[in-house]
Amino acid sequence: MKLLVTGASGFLGKYVIAEAVRHGHDVRAVVRGGSLFQDLQRPVELAQVDLRSSRGLTQAMSGIDAVIHLAAAKSGDLYTQLAGTVVATENLLAAMSEAAVRQIVHISSFAVYDPMRLPSFSLLDEDAALDDPLGDRDEYAITKILQEKLVVDYARKNSWRWTVLRPGMLYGPGNLFNARVGLRMGTGWWLRTGAWARIPLNYVENCAEAILLAVENPQADGQIFNVVDDELPTQRRYARLIARRTVPRPRIFPVSWTIMRLIARSAWLMNRAILGGRAKIPGIFVPSRLHARCKPLRYSNAKIKSVLGWTPRYGLIEALDRSVAVSAPAAGAVQQGYQQSNLVESSGGPA
Amino acid sequence: MSQPTTQTVLKAAAIGTGKISEEHLRFLRGSRRARLVGVCDLSPAMADFAARRFNADAAYTDYAKMLADARPDVVHVLTPAATHPRLVNDCLCGGAHVIVEKPVAPTHGQFQTLWSLAESKQRRLVEDHNYRFNPPVLAIERLLAEGKLGEICEVDVRMSLSICAPGGRYADTHLPHSSHKLPCGVLHEFITHLCYLALRFIPSVDRVAARWSKHGNEPLFKYDDLDALIFSGPVHGRIRFTSHSGPECFALTVRGTRGWAQTDLFQPHLRVVVPRGGQQLSGVMNQIAGGWELTRAGVAGFWNKVMQNTAYAGLHTFLSQTYEALCQGAEPPVSFTDMDRASRLIDALLDERNRL
Numbered sequence: 108m109k110l111l112v113t114g115a116s117g118f119l120g121k122y123v124i125a126e127a128v129r130h131g132h133d134v135r136a137v138v139r140g141g142s143l144f145q146d147l148q149r150p151v152e153l154a155q156v157d158l159r160s161s162r163g164l165t166q167a168m169s170g171i172d173a174v175i176h177l178a179a180a181k182s183g184d185l186y187t188q189l190a191g192t193v194v195a196t197e198n199l200l201a202a203m204s205e206a207a208v209r210q211i212v213h214i215s216s217f218a219v220y221d222p223m224r225l226p227s228f229s230l231l232d233e234d235a236a237l238d239d240p241l242g243d244r245d246e247y248a249i250t251k252i253l254q255e256k257l258v259v260d261y262a263r264k265n266s267w268r269w270t271v272l273r274p275g276m277l278y279g280p281g282n283l284f285n286a287r288v289g290l291r292m293g294t295g296w297w298l299r300t301g302a303w304a305r306i307p308l309n310y311v312e313n314c315a316e317a318i319l320l321a322v323e324n325p326q327a328d329g330q331i332f333n334v335v336d337d338e339l340p341t342q343r344r345y346a347r348l349i350a351r352r353t354v355p356r357p358r359i360f361p362v363s364w365t366i367m368r369l370i371a372r373s374a375w376l377m378n379r380a381i382l383g384g385r386a387k388i389p390g391i392f393v394p395s396r397l398h399a400r401c402k403p404l405r406y407s408n409a410k411i412k413s414v415l416g417w418t419p420r421y422g423l424i425e426a427l428d429r430s431v432a433v434s435a436p437a438a439g440a441v442q443q444g445y446q447q448s449n450l451v452e453s454s455g456g457p458a
Numbered sequence: 459m460s461q462p463t464t465q466t467v468l469k470a471a472a473i474g475t476g477k478i479s480e481e482h483l484r485f486l487r488g489s490r491r492a493r494l495v496g497v498c499d500l501s502p503a504m505a506d507f508a509a510r511r512f513n514a515d516a517a518y519t520d521y522a523k524m525l526a527d528a529r530p531d532v533v534h535v536l537t538p539a540a541t542h543p544r545l546v547n548d549c550l551c552g553g554a555h556v557i558v559e560k561p562v563a564p565t566h567g568q569f570q571t572l573w574s575l576a577e578s579k580q581r582r583l584v585e586d587h588n589y590r591f592n593p594p595v596l597a598i599e600r601l602l603a604e605g606k607l608g609e610i611c612e613v614d615v616r617m618s619l620s621i622c623a624p625g626g627r628y629a630d631t632h633l634p635h636s637s638h639k640l641p642c643g644v645l646h647e648f649i650t651h652l653c654y655l656a657l658r659f660i661p662s663v664d665r666v667a668a669r670w671s672k673h674g675n676e677p678l679f680k681y682d683d684l685d686a687l688i689f690s691g692p693v694h695g696r697i698r699f700t701s702h703s704g705p706e707c708f709a710l711t712v713r714g715t716r717g718w719a720q721t722d723l724f725q726p727h728l729r730v731v732v733p734r735g736g737q738q739l740s741g742v743m744n745q746i747a748g749g750w751e752l753t754r755a756g757v758a759g760f761w762n763k764v765m766q767n768t769a770y771a772g773l774h775t776f777l778s779q780t781y782e783a784l785c786q787g788a789e790p791p792v793s794f795t796d797m798d799r800a801s802r803l804i805d806a807l808l809d810e811r812n813r814l
Contacts, residue, residue, distance in 0.1 A: 139632040157632040186477040187627070193503045241511055257503055387766045 109133040109170055110322065111208070113158060113199060114177030118282055119214070119274075122315040123175060124151060130319050137167060137178070158195035161202065168206030173268075173322055174199070176213045179254065185246045192250040193257065200261045210268040212321045213258040217275050217307060217333070218248040222398040231307075231404045233273075233331045244395055270327040274314045275307030275335040275406065280430045282311070283349040286400045288342055289362075290391065297350070297357045300391065301364035302343040304403035307335045310426035313419040320415045332411040338423040339406060348423075352431045364401055371397045466785040471496040471528055471554075473521045473545055474536035475508035478559055481770045482534045482777065483512040491781040496528040521545065525552035532557060532784060538636040539646060543568045546583065550575050555582040555784055557777070560650035562797060564640050566805040573794060584780055584790045585797045587654045589708070591772030591779075594721035594728045595655065598712050602659070606732050607714030613659040613688075614711040615652045616698040622674045622682055634678055641808055642670075643680030645699055649807070651708075652697045654800040656688060659712050663799075665689045668807040669814040673702055685814075686807050697807075708769070723769055726762070727755030 110127050114120045115136035127134045128151065135152040154167035158178055168174075176199060180191025203211065217231075221238035225231060238244055240252045255271060262269035276285045284291060287307075289300040317334045321327040340348065346359050374392040378384055390396045411417045421429060470492040472479055479497075486494045498518040499505040509517035518524035525533070525548070533549040535542055535558040543563045549556045550572070562585045563569045576583035589595060601607050621628045621644055628635050628644045640646035657663075668686035672679055683702070688695035708723040717732030729751055734743035762768075779791040806812055 159633050184477070186480075189504060189507070193507075194501045197501055197503055240507070253503060253507060382765065385766060386764050388764075 108172040108322065109135065110173055110175055111135045111137060111154070111168065111171040112175045112177065113137040113195075114179065114214075117177060118279070119277060119311055119314060120177050122279070122311050123177065123318055126312070126315040126319050127175075127322075130323070132319075132322075135167065135171065158198055159190050161198045164198055164202035165205045168202050168208050171206065171208050173210035173212065174203060174208060175318060175322060176211055176258065179247075179251065181247060183246070185249065188246045188250045189253075193253045196254050196257050200258065203267075204261075204265060209265070210322075211258060211262055212270045212272065212318060212327070213255065214318065215255040215271050215273045215331075216247075216251045217273055218244075218399065219252045219255055219273065220399075221395075222402045222404065223395055225402070225404060227403050229404060230407060231333075232407050233333055233410055238395070242395060243393055244399065245390055248396075248399065268325075268328045270321045270329070271331040272314075272318060272321055272411075273331065273333050274317075275309040275333070277309050277311050277314060278426070278430065279311030283352065283427070283430060288346050288349070289401075291357075292360070295355060295357050297346065297359045299342060299346050299359050299361045300367050300397075301401040301403070302361060303341050304364065304401055305339040305341055305406065306345050307333075307404075307406045308339055308345070308423070309334050309336055310419065310421050310423075310430075312429070313421055313426070316420060317411060317415070317417045320417050324415050326414050330410075330414060332415070333406065333408060334411055334417075335406045335408050336419040336421075336423065336426075337408065340423060342401070348427055352427060364403065367391070367397060367401060368394075466491070468492050468531040468781065468784060469495045469529065470532045470534065471498065471524055471530035472508075472514075472534040472536055473498045473524075473549075474534075475499040475501075475504045476536065479508065479534075479536045481768075481773050482536060482557075483508060483514075485774050485777045486534075487512045489778070489781060491778075491785055492532070495530055496524045498524045522548065522552075525549065525554065530554050532781075535559065539564060539640055540636055543572060546572050547575060550579050550581050550583065553579070553581070555584070557584045557586065557780060559586050561585070561646065561801065561804070563801075564646065566798075566801040569797065569801045573798070582784060582790055583797075584792050585650070585800075586773065586776065587650075587792045587796060587800075588770060588773035588776045589651050589655060589723055590658060591775040591791070592723050592726065592769070593771065594723065594726050595658070595710065595772070597728050598710070598719045598721065599658070601719055601730065602712070602714065606717065606730075607712065607719060608716030610659055610693050610712065610714050612711075612713040613656050613693070613695040614698070614709070614713075615656045615696070616700075616707065616709045616711075617648055617652060618700050618703050618705070618707045619648065620704070620706060621701045622676050622679060629676060629678065631678060638678055638680065642684075642804070645670075645681050645684055646804075648699060649684070649804050650800055652699060653803045653807075654796060655710055656695045656697055657796075657799050657803060660688055660690045660693055660695045662690050663688055663803060663806070664691065666803070666806045666812050667814050668697075668812055670808075684807070688803075725755070725759055726769075726771075727752060727759075 110132050112123055115124055116138045124134055124136055135154050137154045139157050156163040156167055178195055180188040219237050221236045224236045240249045276287055290298040292298050314334055350357055371392045371394045374388050375394050378386045470486050486492045494514040496516050496518055497505055497508045497514045498521045502519050505517035533554040533556050535545045539561055546556050546558055637644045637647045642649050666688050670681045671683040672681050674682050684699040686697040711720040720729045729748050731744045734740050783790040
């Protein structure tokens with residue numbers, strides 16, 4: 108197949124490119140600036156376009172069989188993220204439509220779920236309720252909710268083949284700490300918000316493999332899958348494991364989930380009762396955001412395993428060891444640093 | 459269209475749902491003088507999101523359809539500046555009053571054309587001069603009106619913004635900001651604010667001299683620095699924009715024959731130095747008063763941050779007064795003269811004959 112991968116130069120994108128090439132696909136990588144994917148078994152084309160504009164997008168779709176849509180803005184204010192995630196997706200879908208590309212695998216997020224509606228320690232699976240983008244979730248969650256709905260509605264309306272994957276907390280080289288652990292307090296101190304909640308981890312190479320299975324397997328059509336690994340550590344264990352692999356080793360200051368929840372609830376009530384809900388309080392003290400980060404829940408990968416036959420290749424310890432041992436994605440398979448004009452083919456290096 | 463009465467609720471609509479729209483739409487959602495009948499954006503998802511968020515009756519992706527279907531009394535034009543002339547023209551022709559983000563048009567000639575059209579259609583055309591309505595600016599105007607600063611001698615308006623910073627919206631090389639193509643480049647996004655604030659305290663303009671510079675190396679930028687002088691008889695004015703000195707500020711200083719007042723609209727405070735406590739103690743008393751004011755402003759600034767009161771505080775006052783005026787059939791708070799003078803001054807600053 109010939110695949111178009113958006114967000115190709117992001118953390119997950121580089122692994123997806125490497126995995127797609129490993130599976131024998133032709134890949135066209137959508138990048139904003141100049142990026143080069145070297146040392147892969149097959150050449151990777153670059154489509155140097157910015158999804159926030161429709162310019163050049165239809166051209167980039169030429170000859171494409173399926174799109175893997177990873178692109179999303181992860182920082183900036185609401186309007187920056189709306190442009191980088193929602194408007195970008197609109198432009199992508201319109202270009203797919205124009206170029207008659209009829210398959211999309213969209214990478215969503217656990218951020219779309221509404222954890223407030225789930226009791227503690229209940230199962231969060233693909234049927235869990237989604238959050239309301241008009242609520243008080245953060246910018247990333249708001250835009251990912253809007254983005255997923257956009258993709259599914261558009262694909263259904265146009266009778267495309269579509270699949271949504273919702274990875275848990277992605278981790279890998281250079282990306283071990285995440286919001287489920289807590290907060291980084293400057294250098295050397297971590298505030299661990301909770302202890303016993305399982306973290307829905309998903310090692311980046313495992314996730315890339317799941318994405319390729321979703322592209323290739325017709326059973327994935329019209330399906331939504333949560334993607335988490337088999338071994339999901341508690342916050343306490345994971346914090347210890349990654350602290351051991353962090354230099355200098357940080358000191359961990361634990362705060363219990365119950366206390367965090369009480370503080371957030373009190374702050375929220377005071378804001379509503381006394382300040383009319385107008386005060387801007389830190390995200391970790393906004394109940395819906397705190398629950399999204401730290402609520403103890405159970406997770407399942409049963410659906411993606413049974414439908415697509417996916418099995419996470421790397422267990423937790425092996426994945427962590429790979430993460431600290433491997434400095435560049437996919438064992439150095441993907442590197443950056445090349446300037447090219449619109450839609451060019453890079454040289455394929457040795458395997 | 460509604461006839462102006464004391465009970466009038468105007469049908470309002472907005473074109474553009476970007477960052478600045480948030481403040482306009484928040485005002486419209488809470489105003490007793492307005493009902494938001496439509497929001498329009500080229501992006502259906504953005505239009506729909508804004509409509510749901512701010513309780514608009516409908517979302518549109520075609521402003522002509524919105525004008526025809528919703529028949530708004532007032533349209534807020536909140537799109538990039540280069541699109542203003544066409545959109546303002548079409549809204550006026552559609553029978554709506556127009557409130558437009560600054561600048562109304564990139565050149566004074568285009569502004570005049572639009573103003574003539576508004577006159578011929580008997581519609582109001584109002585440019586957003588929101589910082590004029592921020593409390594510290596109003597306080598300085600009161601001090602002058604009460605004679606506490608004496609006669610005006612100098613006005614200094616200074617904005618420092620790191621527009622060239624990597625990762626910022628104006629320095630994005632992947633999708634260059636549309637304002638780079640305006641006559642002042644990105645500075646056109648801010649120049650109207652600087653001009654109308656200076657002109658608020660300068661009665662007429664005899665001569666201007668401007669130095670437009672680019673001190674940085676970023677290829678996108680036409681200018682990143684402006685230093686301009688305005689001469690009006692005995693009154694001297696200075697307009698300064700820099701993207702290199704920190705921290706970011708939007709400072710206004712007005713000096714009179716009796717004393718001076720200073721504020722920073724990004725970190726609101728008001729420092730007033732006037733004769734206090736007799737000749738011997740005046741200096742000390744002013745320092746004590748200044749210290750007290752800065753302490754008070756520091757606490758208020760923290761509170762404003764918590765309560766999400768932004769530098770756009772004046773926008774809500776401006777819109778509130780504009781809607782009252784439209785409902786009453788009265789002159790809006792930003793008049794033709796205000797807009798005309800600001801637009802003329804921008805043209806004069808750009809005029810090659812006035813370059814330093």
